[in-house]
Amino acid sequence: MLVYFLRRLGQSLFVIAAMAVLVFIGVYAIGSPIDMMISPDADQAEMEAAIARLGLDKPLWEQFFIFVTNALQGDLGNSFVYATPAAELIISKLPATLELACLALLFAIFLGVPLGMIAGLKPNSLAGKTIMTGSIMGFSLPNFWQGMMLILLFAVILKWLPSTGRGDTVDLFGVPVSFLTADGLSHMLLPAINLALFKTSLVIRLARAGTREAALQDYVKFARAKGLSQRRIVLVHIAKNIMIPVVTILGLELGSMIAFAVVTETVFSWPGMGKLLIDSIQALDRPVVVAYLMLTVFIFILINFVVDMLYCVLDPRVRLSEAKA
Amino acid sequence: MSDRNGGPTISLRDLKTHFFTKEGVVKAVDGISFDVAKGEVLGLVGESGSGKSITGFSILGLVDQPGRIVDGEILFQGRDLVQLPEEERRKLRGSKIAMIFQDPMMTLNPVLRIDTQMTEAVLAHRDVSKERALEIAREALVKVGIAAPDERLNSYPHQFSGGMRQRVAIATAFLNEPELIIADEPTTALDVTIQGQILFEAQNLCRETGTALIWITHDLAVVAGLADQICVMYAGKIVEQGTVDRVLDQPAHPYTAGLIGSVPGRNQRGSRLFQIPGMTPSLLNLPYGCAFRSRCPHADVACEEEPPERPTADGRLVRCIRPLAGEPQGGEAA
Amino acid sequence: MTDTAKASDAIVEIEEPEASPWQSSPAARFAAEFAESPIAVASLVLVIFLAVLAVFADFITPQDPYDLLQLDIMNGVLAPGEATFDGSQTFWLGTDPQGRDMLSAIVYGLRMSLGVGAMSTVIALTIGMSLGVLAAYFGGRVDTVIMRLVDLQLSFPTILIALILLAALGKGVDKVIIALIAVQWAYYARTVRGTALVERRKEYIEAATCLALSHRRVVFNHLLPNCLPPLIVVATVQVANAIALEATLSFLGLGVPITEPSLGLLIANGYEYMLSGKYWISFFPGIALLVTIVAINLVGDQLRDILNPRLRR
Numbered sequence: 001m002l003v004y005f006l007r008r009l010g011q012s013l014f015v016i017a018a019m020a021v022l023v024f025i026g027v028y029a030i031g032s033p034i035d036m037m038i039s040p041d042a043d044q045a046e047m048e049a050a051i052a053r054l055g056l057d058k059p060l061w062e063q064f065f066i067f068v069t070n071a072l073q074g075d076l077g078n079s080f081v082y083a084t085p086a087a088e089l090i091i092s093k094l095p096a097t098l099e100l101a102c103l104a105l106l107f108a109i110f111l112g113v114p115l116g117m118i119a120g121l122k123p124n125s126l127a128g129k130t131i132m133t134g135s136i137m138g139f140s141l142p143n144f145w146q147g148m149m150l151i152l153l154f155a156v157i158l159k160w161l162p163s164t165g166r167g168d169t170v171d172l173f174g175v176p177v178s179f180l181t182a183d184g185l186s187h188m189l190l191p192a193i194n195l196a197l198f199k200t201s202l203v204i205r206l207a208r209a210g211t212r213e214a215a216l217q218d219y220v221k222f223a224r225a226k227g228l229s230q231r232r233i234v235l236v237h238i239a240k241n242i243m244i245p246v247v248t249i250l251g252l253e254l255g256s257m258i259a260f261a262v263v264t265e266t267v268f269s270w271p272g273m274g275k276l277l278i279d280s281i282q283a284l285d286r287p288v289v290v291a292y293l294m295l296t297v298f299i300f301i302l303i304n305f306v307v308d309m310l311y312c313v314l315d316p317r318v319r320l321s322e323a324k325a
Numbered sequence: 326m327s328d329r330n331g332g333p334t335i336s337l338r339d340l341k342t343h344f345f346t347k348e349g350v351v352k353a354v355d356g357i358s359f360d361v362a363k364g365e366v367l368g369l370v371g372e373s374g375s376g377k378s379i380t381g382f383s384i385l386g387l388v389d390q391p392g393r394i395v396d397g398e399i400l401f402q403g404r405d406l407v408q409l410p411e412e413e414r415r416k417l418r419g420s421k422i423a424m425i426f427q428d429p430m431m432t433l434n435p436v437l438r439i440d441t442q443m444t445e446a447v448l449a450h451r452d453v454s455k456e457r458a459l460e461i462a463r464e465a466l467v468k469v470g471i472a473a474p475d476e477r478l479n480s481y482p483h484q485f486s487g488g489m490r491q492r493v494a495i496a497t498a499f500l501n502e503p504e505l506i507i508a509d510e511p512t513t514a515l516d517v518t519i520q521g522q523i524l525f526e527a528q529n530l531c532r533e534t535g536t537a538l539i540w541i542t543h544d545l546a547v548v549a550g551l552a553d554q555i556c557v558m559y560a561g562k563i564v565e566q567g568t569v570d571r572v573l574d575q576p577a578h579p580y581t582a583g584l585i586g587s588v589p590g591r592n593q594r595g596s597r598l599f600q601i602p603g604m605t606p607s608l609l610n611l612p613y614g615c616a617f618r619s620r621c622p623h624a625d626v627a628c629e630e631e632p633p634e635r636p637t638a639d640g641r642l643v644r645c646i647r648p649l650a651g652e653p654q655g656g657e658a659a
Numbered sequence: 660m661t662d663t664a665k666a667s668d669a670i671v672e673i674e675e676p677e678a679s680p681w682q683s684s685p686a687a688r689f690a691a692e693f694a695e696s697p698i699a700v701a702s703l704v705l706v707i708f709l710a711v712l713a714v715f716a717d718f719i720t721p722q723d724p725y726d727l728l729q730l731d732i733m734n735g736v737l738a739p740g741e742a743t744f745d746g747s748q749t750f751w752l753g754t755d756p757q758g759r760d761m762l763s764a765i766v767y768g769l770r771m772s773l774g775v776g777a778m779s780t781v782i783a784l785t786i787g788m789s790l791g792v793l794a795a796y797f798g799g800r801v802d803t804v805i806m807r808l809v810d811l812q813l814s815f816p817t818i819l820i821a822l823i824l825l826a827a828l829g830k831g832v833d834k835v836i837i838a839l840i841a842v843q844w845a846y847y848a849r850t851v852r853g854t855a856l857v858e859r860r861k862e863y864i865e866a867a868t869c870l871a872l873s874h875r876r877v878v879f880n881h882l883l884p885n886c887l888p889p890l891i892v893v894a895t896v897q898v899a900n901a902i903a904l905e906a907t908l909s910f911l912g913l914g915v916p917i918t919e920p921s922l923g924l925l926i927a928n929g930y931e932y933m934l935s936g937k938y939w940i941s942f943f944p945g946i947a948l949l950v951t952i953v954a955i956n957l958v959g960d961q962l963r964d965i966l967n968p969r970l971r972r
Contacts, residue, residue, distance in 0.1 A: 140956045142903040144910045145926065145945050152933060152942070163934060218431035224387055225426075226446040226497065227419030236445075240436045256816035263818065266911055278911055281826040289826050296819065304814075 005309065012305045019297045023290065024067050076294060077287030081280070086291035090273055095175045096166060097265070097272030100192055101257045103179065105250065107196035108203050113246060115200075116207025117234065121215065123208075131204060138201030143260060147194040147267035154190060162187050164269035191268040195261060199253055203246055210242030244311070251307030255300040332403060333360035334505050334537035335384065340397035342376075342383045351608045353379040353392065355561035361505070361554070364535040366528070368552030368569065370542060370584070374605050376561040377541045381507040384539075385424055386414040402504065420450035423498035427510040429491035433482035439493060440478040446500050465496040469526055488519035495523070499530055506531070509541045524551055545588055549573055557581045560606060560616035563634070567641030577641060577648040579621045615645070623647050692965045699961030702954040709951055713770035720763035721748065725918065739939050753939040755928065761939060764925055765947045771921035772951070775832065776902035779839035784894055786840065787847025792886065794848065795855035796878050806852065809845040817842040817904060825913045835914050839901050850893045854886040888966040895959035899952045906948055922948040 051057055058066070070076070076087045119131040138146070155163035167187030169176035178184030214220060215238065223233045262274030269275070273292065280288040342354040354376045361367045371377045382388050384399055386406060399406040401422065406414060418424075426432040434442060443462035444455060453461070459478070466474035469492040482490055491511055498506055508527065512520040528551055531538045540551060548555055548569060555572045557565040557580065565578040576582040586599035603620040612618055614629040621628070627646050634644045694700055712719060739753040739761075752761035794805040812820065821838040828834040858864065859882065867881045906923025908914035910930075915921050920928065922944045929940025 136956070137953070140899060140903070140952050141949055142906050142910075142923075142952070144907055144923075145948060148926070148930065148933065148941060148945065152938060156934060156936060156938070218426055218428060219434040221387060222424075222426055222432040222494070223434070225385055225418055225424040226449065227415050227417070228445060228449050229415065232445065232449070236441075237434050237437070241434070244436070256819075259816040259819040262822065263907055263911065277822065278913070281822070282912060286826075289823070293823055297815075300815065 004312065008305055008308055012301050015301050016298060019294070019301075020068060020071065021064075023294060024064050071294065076291035079280075079285055079288045081283050081285045081288075086287040087295065089288060090276065090291050090295055093271065093273045093276050095177060096270060097258060097261050097274060099177055099179055100188065100195060100264070100270060100272060101254060101261055103188060103192040104195035104199065104257060105254060107192060108199035108250065109246070111196070112200040112203025113207045113239075113242070116204040117211045117238070117242070119204065120208040120211025121234065123212065132208070135201040135204040138197045139205075143194065143198060143263045144267050146197050147191070147264055150190050150194055151267070161190050163190070166271055191264050191270050194267065195257060195264045198260065199250065199257065202253065203250065206246050206249060207242050210245055211238055214238045214241045248307060248311050251303060251310060255296075255303045258296065258299060333362045334365075334402065335539075336360045336398075336400040337380075337384075338398040338400065340380070340383060340399060341395045342379050342388055342392055343395050344392040346391055346609075349609050351392075352561050352611075353608060354383060356397070357556075357558070357561075357563045358397075359554070359556050359563065359566060361537045361539060363504075363537055364531060365554065366531060366538045366540060366552045368540050368542060368548030368555045369558060370545060370548055370555060371558035372543055372605050374608070375558040376608075377558050378509050380558075381424060381509050381539065381541055384505075384507060385418055385422060386411070387418075416450065419446050419503075420501040421503055422505045422507070423501070423503040425491075425494050425498050425506065425508040425511040428514050429487050429494055429511075430514070432494050433490055435482055437481075438478070439480055439482065443478070443493070443497055443500065446497055450501050461500060462496075465500050466493070468499065468530065469493075469496045470522070471496070488515050488523065491515060491519075491523055492526075495527060495530075499534075499536075502534060503536060505537045505539070507539045507541065510543070512547065513542070513544070520547075527551075545573065545584060557584070560611055561608060562616065562644060563642070564617065564644045565641065566643075567637075567639075571639055571641060575650040577637060577643040577650045578617075578645045579623050579647075579649060580617050582649055583620075623649075689965065693961055696961050696964075699957055702957035702961075705950070705954040706958060709769060709954070710773060712766055713773045716766045716770045720760075720766045722760045722763045724759045724764040724767055738937075739943075752943045755925075755940050756932070761943055764920070765922070765944050768920055768922040768925045768944055769947055769951065771832075771915060771919055772902050772905060772923070772948070775836055775839065775905050775915070775921065776898050779836045779843065779901050779905075780894055780898045782836070783840040783843035783897075784847050784890070787844035788851050788883065788886075788890065790844070791848035791851030792855050792878055792883055795852045795859055796874070796882060802852075805848065809848050812842075812845040813849070817900075818907065821904060821908055822911075822913065825908065830913065830916055832915050832919060835905055835908060838908070839905060842904065843897055843901060846893055846897060847890060850889050851883075851886050854889050855882055858882055858885045892959060892963045892966055895962055896956060899955040899959065902948070902955070903952055922951075 074087050075085065078084065079086050079089050082089055115131050115135075119128040119135075122128045151163045154161045165187055166178050167184040168181040169178050169184055170180050171177075178188050220233060220237055223237045228237075258273070261270075261272055262277055264270065265272045265274040266278050273296075277289065277292045279285075280292070337358050337360075339356050339358055340354055341352070341356055344351040344353055357376075357380065359367065369377045369380065379388065379392070383394055384401075384406070386409075388394060394407050397407065401417070406417070409417075433439070440459060440462060443465070444458040447453065447458040447461050448455070451458075462478060463474045466477060471477055471489070471492055477485075477489075477493075482493075485493065491514075495511070506527075511527075512523050515523065524547065527538070527540075530536065540548065542548060552569050555565075555567065555569050556563045557572070557578065559580050565572060565576065565581045567577075572581060573585060576585055580601070583599065583601040587601060601620055606612065606616060606619070613631070615621070615624070615632050618624045618628045625647075630646075632644050632646045634642050636642055637648065693703075717723070737750050737754040737758075739751060741750055741753065748760070750760050750762070752765065754760055755764065790805050794802040820842050824838040824841055825834060828837065864877065864881060867877045872881075905914055905921060906926070909921050909923035910927040912927065915924055917924065917928075925944035926941045926948070929937075929942075929944070932938075933941045
């Protein structure tokens with residue numbers, strides 16, 4: 001287990017290093033770092049100071065060294081618009097995005113798994129067919145369109161929920177969060193559902209396929225032959241088997257959820273990382289874009305790593321074969 | 326419960342289990358009857374698709390859609406299981422009637438530990454504490470010859486060999502001291518040496534506890550060493566039924582004779598092994614009359630009529646117009 | 660409505676007479692299997708209808724929505740069914756703030772969306788297919804390099820890659836197409852490589868190699884044609900995905916320019932009006948987008964069912 005852990009950790013670090021090289025090449029070697037990293041409004045003196053700080057007058061390998069050193073210290077340049085360090089700016093928006101993504105993930109699991117299991121246990125029933133049709137819709141329709149329809153229905157026509165913004169926040173360990181206030185929660189609901197729709201559809205498909213497969217297995221028949229209640233068979237024997245693919249995929253999807261939050265946050269004016277990215281792209285605030293890229297890649301790799309470890313805990317077969325390998 | 330010690334443990338009366346598929350009705354089990362007494366072992370023999378497994382599932386009440394029991398009675402200790410509500414049947418499953426499956430690799434849930442899978446079978450039927458259930462599971466593992474049961478209980482199925490898993494499955498079946506065990510080819514997937522051990526242990530357990538055993542198999546050698554009674558099934562019907570010695574020594578039905586002939590034996594070395602010609606007919610469009618007619622070396626015009634099940638003088642039941650052995654009772658044969 | 664009916668009649672007329680004489684040809688069998696699902700046939704008809712609309716947009720629409728001379732600000736934000744003040748033109752789907760007929764705008768937007776989707780798919784398909792088949796055919800280091808790149812790309816969400824590219828490249832239809840190609844090619848490469856690896860081991864490739872045919876000939880004349888079925892399925896679904904992604908990018912303001920709006924941009928333009936209850940500026944382009952994507956997906960689903968060897972009857 002420890003060997004496996006260390007090996008995966010090594011792989012992750014390697015990917016991060018590779019990513020740093022790629023971004024460096026993109027920004028410094030191909031693009032013009034002066035355009036990318038220094039505000040077009042800067043005067044001559046500022047420009048020279050920045051060139052010296054970034055080491056742009058030095059050879060490329062030295063520039064790379066400076067870039068890595070700066071990145072390791074969390075220095076990914078300053079935002080042109082806000083004139084604050086880009087990394088800090090993004091991290092300040094991170095809680096709002098994470099909060100949204102986590103709530104969406106909960107929705108996806110607690111809606112997707114039961115619905116998928118129902119569809120898998122009774123594939124030909126009306127409920128089963130309705131669930132699958134809904135899941136196809138959730139899959140193929142663009143996320144922003146679903147979000148707009150949610151707003152149209154619940155905010156404009158029914159007026160049940162607010163359409164935009166984050167609502168009241170309270171500080172939790174010094175970080176403002178919305179989910180602890182009623183107003184904040186009501187603001188979170190629609191965007192979270194919106195962000196969850198695609199993943200819910202995915203979970204429904206996974207859970208349905210898994211349930212259908214598991215229900216045909218001998219171990220389910222054997223469990224029935226043992227006289228277990230239907231409830232226990234479904235909730236323990238089948239559910240535990242389908243949770244493995246669901247958790248794996250969903251874990252991996254948490255990263256893509258953060259990426260997709262770009263769309264949801266724009267539709268609902270949710271002040272998270274994604275909205276910051278879109279605003280920055282439009283304002284040509286490139287250091288923020290680069291910092292966002294680096295940070296997201298880092299989060300991605302971190303999540304993949306954690307999911308792999310989790311997968312190991314859930315599936316005893318993997319644990320053994322990996323330990324042997 | 327009054328006739329607990331009197332009548333047979335289980336008694337099938339003209340059981341019919343049919344499957345209603347899009348292509349037509351498949352009569353997987355079509356009117357079979359047999360009794361198994363306490364402590365007795367019945368060998369249910371036939372080729373794959375003959376309906377022997379469906380018979381087992383019918384007794385347990387685990388026939389899945391689109392199949393259902395359309396007629397007949399399953400009398401278990403005098404109660405007709407067919408008429409019981411599902412919840413009552415569930416309570417019988419795993420407690421009074423247990424089943425062992427063919428492929429030990431598939432019958433244990435790969436993601437649950439052995440202790441979970443064994444104790445849940447105890448807890449589903451008995452009001453005992455978890456600790457007590459674990460104790461019962463431990464004892465059961467010891468009985469089927471598993472060393473270091475505590476360690477085994479904490480393991481997952483994939484850490485076991487096939488024979489070991491089947492022992493666990495058998496131990497699970499015996500957990501609640503059932504009155505009847507249905508074993509569906511439990512040794513087919515195992516090595517011959519393991520097969521022998523498992524057979525021996527199953528036999529021992531039944532003798533000790535007085536459990537009735539229905540052993541479903543296609544392997545006559547297994548039945549010969551294990552069973553008291555034998556039922557030979559063909560195309561959903563029992564074609565021959567009697568004590569093992571009589572049926573195997575002097576088969577009355579041509580199909581039984583064919584099955585025995587196709588078992589390789591020592592005295593047949595060098596000679597060509599007998600084969601039953603043709604294939605098992607599709608249950609969807611069985612020929613009228615005797616279902617074995619097209620493959621039978623003795624068939625003639627008379628076989629185009631459905632042969633009735635008739636008792637023979639030596640106490641057997643044969644479903645054939647021209648039995649090879651055993652004078653029909655009353656001597657009315659054509 | 661009548662247009663749809665006519666279009667469906669036309670399809671039936673074309674397919675019927677051809678199907679019978681070639682009953683045993685693969686194409687006819689394919690058509691017959693496809694026709695087994697009425698929903699898929701209806702979707703196919705709908706997709707063809709939408710494509711025809713897009714191609715002939717200039718002749719069909721009541722108004723050229725981007726000819727400023729034809730627009731009158733007086734007709735701004737009219738509800739569906741309202742007419743111009745002199746009654747000369749009825750706006751069945753309403754108008755936008757510039758007095759643009761939404762129906763016309765949607766048909767033009769459809770042209771943009773379908774065009775960008777189809778174009779990017781064709782180019783990405785060509786690139787991905789070539790790289791995938793090369794990886795499978797040559798194996799070794801070529802394979803490793805290409806597939807590592809594919810894996811790396813596929814481990815990131817498409818939207819993220821497209822956003823980063825557009826942030827670097829700037830706006831414009833060509834830039835959007837480049838971004839869509841960049842996110843798609845890896846799917847084709849992976850699909851083709853998978854099939855080609857299986858095909859490569861078959862005797863006919865061995866035979867072609869033994870004949871000492873050039874690599875180029877073996878790959879393009881022998882190997883590639885046999886890898887097409889799964890590619891067609893992936894490509895169909897990918898067109899829908901490309902259209903959806905383009906719409907998303909345009910909605911975010913990073914896609915096509917405002918002078919040549921796609922459906923996504925039309926939706927974005929009407930977004931603020933929707934919040935005040937003037938739903939039609941966003942809603943109808945949204946419906947058009949939805950119908951397009953769902954119809955293409957349903958066609959793709961049926962193709963997958965037919966072409967999937969595992970489901971083969």
